[in-house]
């Protein structure tokens with residue numbers, strides 16, 4: 001970890017400042033004490049105990065010792081970690097207003113993205129406008145129904161690709177295939193354009209840019225722990241992020257420019273609606289805002305959705321009896337020559353349970369990252385102002401006090417109880433809860449279920465290289481999105 005090389009240079013100064021400030025702040029506060037937590041070192045805090053590769057699991061382990069609300073220090077950042085539904089409810093419902101901001105990594109501030117970003121902006125009038133525009137122009141049932149035919153076309157292309165691979169007996173990389181389909185489904189929903197194809201390698205390029213961006217935003221960066229170093233960008237994180245942003249902005253700019261040139265366009269897609277809003281007098285958003293909004297929708301929507309599809313297929317191939325049950329339901333509901341579509345989802349309770357069980361075991365966003373904007377007294381502990389607040393969704397999904405046999409893949413549990421993921425049941429919040437909850441749920445719900453239905457209705461599946469289901473590697477790689485360490489390679493088979 002290259003940030004460690006800076007530590008000797010600043011350790012002495014830090015230690016003095018830290019001692020001074022902690023003695024001052026402890027004298028000033030009247031509130032109860034901070035939640036308990038492991039002892040930490042000056043400067044690096046608990047970084048060595050937490051590691052960087054499986055933060056969700058390291059925090060789960062520590063919370064077993066220190067409790068469902070604990071304090072850790074990530075570098076100099078005071079971080080309150082929540083891992084129980086009751087305390088998550090206090091954070092995301094009762095104290096939602098004070099805990100709904102985000103700590104902004106220095107890298108994300110490249111090209112001032114944080115100022116125009118729906119994901120990173122503080123809760124504010126502008127953030128509310130962004131959320132409202134997204135809800136009405138993209139995610140309402142009416143809008144999603146009107147863009148459905150564009151996404152269905154992408155599923156037909158996926159089917160054609162799978163049929164080719166099936167004929168050749170070729171294994172496909174499920175994560176990459178899901179990425180291409182989701183990328184094109186979202187880009188068509190937004191601006192009726194494909195961004196990648198299964199064979200050209202263009203989606204791999206796109207996937208690389210998005211993965212590099214997400215990795216950059218989570219990588220330890222000394223400038224985040226010592227704000228005084230930000231202007232030097234010591235690890236080059238902001239410079240690299242600037243390049244990734246620029247790649248996507250250039251692409252979006254050319255799409256917008258082309259649309260503006262087609263003056264008689266009557267497509268009526270999301271881009272048309274956005275451009276119409278920007279042309280209104282005293283418009284609430286500008287063309288510059290549209291670029292940043294598209295960037296956020298791509299970054300937040302594509303990797304999470306395709307990782308969920310890959311994990312679901314991995315769990316089904318790992319549990320062949322559940323795979324058979326899911327396929328049987330699809331055949332019963334869709335009949336002989338069916339074609340999965342959005343309106344079929346409600347008729348597929350087992351498939352829905354399979355997706356929920358996957359999101360419980362492998363939430364694609366394993367930790368919700370929030371920040372306090374005021375001091376909060378929560379469940380008898382003090383959450384200081386400006387603290388990072390992490391809600392460990394992964395930990396709650398694996399808690400034996402909430403779930404029986406938490407490590408087993410048992411979709412049936414969701415048939416028995418009606419637990420939903422829309423933020424009310426705080427033991428199961430893969431999309432978050434409260435005002436910062438994922439706005440993309442309606443689109444994710446349709447894309448995940450119809451793509452899985454397409455993969456499973458038309459084909460049976462076997463693992464590549466004669467691998468046995470019980471020998472599969474189900475190891476997780478931590479990041480803003482939770483991925484499989486080993487990509488899932490499988491062969492579509494016709495019965």
Ligand code: HEM
Nearest residue numbers: 119300301304305308365368430431432433436438440444
């Ligand atoms: C299975 C797929 C998805 C999962 C699991 C997921 C999960 C999440 C989670 C956990 C959050 C953070 C909530 C919080 O901080 O409390 C979030 C935020 C967000 N998601 Fe999703 N998401 C998915 C798909 C999508 C899609 C398809 C889009 C749009 C195309 C999208 C757009 C966003 C945006 C813009 C935010 C930031 C909202 C804000 O900060 O106000 N997501 N998502």
